Amino acid sequence: MSIDTVLAHLELDLPEDTFTYCLADGLTIAYARPAASQIGPPGTLGTDNTLRVSGTLPRVPDGANTTVLVLTQGPAGPVLFPVDPSRTTVVPGTNLAGEPRDTLHLSSYEVDSCLVHPITPRQYAEAELRAALARARLIAEAAERCVELTSAHTSSRVQFGRPLSHFQAVKQEEARLIEECALVCGAVDAAAESLRLHGSDAWFPVAAAKAQASASVAEIARISHQLHGAIGFTELSPLRYATTGLWSWRDEDGDESYWSARLGRSAVAEGPDALWSLLTGTA
Structure with a gap:
């Protein structure tokens, strides 16, 4: 399925590229550069929006070969960011129809601040x-x-x-x-x-x-x-x-x-x- 179908009306400034998508939950996400604060656990606040992500993206359409746009809950609300499959551990798979559905494992995957797009609920x-x-x-x-x-x-x-x-x-x-x-x-x-x-x-x-x-x-x-x-x-x-x-x-x-x-x-x-x-x- 084209990511355009899912994100066509979100009015986000995204680079022109070929994407697939994953609406993910269960990820562990924190700010990669924590701000000095006494509020909440470390990583709750950051000096910028750079994120460090760990967890699994299951059954991603063609996730092994295509940039994955991840929509998930970040430390401060919903966010969207791209994931490069070459920087993850990929377990190839297919669904019953033979379409590629790959599982990506992320371990302390860092997403640069410029690639993190906060979105509204x-x-x-x-x-x-x-x-x-x-x-x-x-x-x-x-x-x-x-x-x-x-x-x-x-x-x-x-x-x-x-x-x-x-x-x-x-x-x-x-x-x-x-x-x-x-x-x-x-x-x-x-x-x-x-x-x-x-x-x-x-x-x-x-x-x-x-x-x-x-x-x-x-x-x-x-x-x-x-x-x-x-x-x-x-x-x-x-x-x-x-x-x-x-x-x-x-x-x-x-x-x-x-x-x-x-x-x-x-x-x-x-x-x-x-x-x-x-x-x-x-x-």
Whole structure:
């Protein structure tokens, strides 16, 4: 996924380069040049913004070969800074779709002050939403591909003297597949429009879209492979590329459990009277 998709609207002055990204938590970050102060532990305040970072950046898209823009919580709030993979310990990996997902281990990695970009909590929240929505859009497009391939297969495959699509049981499963795909695409389209209009205030429809997209993956993949039969699992089948993408993107940038939990916590915090407003978008 292009970093432009995630950071296009953050209005940051970044050098022109090819980037990948990582929204990271669990990093240990302190100022590399601590200021003399009696407030807080050493590293809480710095003479400048130079940072020293330790920790792990997991499953970074093409992280072994590309500068990684890290968005995380710094000592004084959210920050964005680049990481050069050649200065880290890289463990290469891939997701189920065969896309590079590399893990980078940072040990006292120093980020020069000029490369540290403080960002607002609102900008950080919007970057997280844009990453999740971009992943949900990939799921929606792969779901549409599953519908296209499955419809073509059941229309052309003949059993007992007639196409598979003429059997009632197959028609029912195809209808369920199309319905699930439409549900995902509708949620993603609505969330994209809301994010375009409202930025980080659109977190509820984006969270709902990613939660629904990830939750629908199991049913979409199940029906598609069931109607294709064993041929759908072979390396020569185009369906395999769509469903391995679905299974991979389901977990990336927050799976259905992560976003559903956030939705649930928000609904509880707002109180029972606010639930209808959240569901209808009138909050």
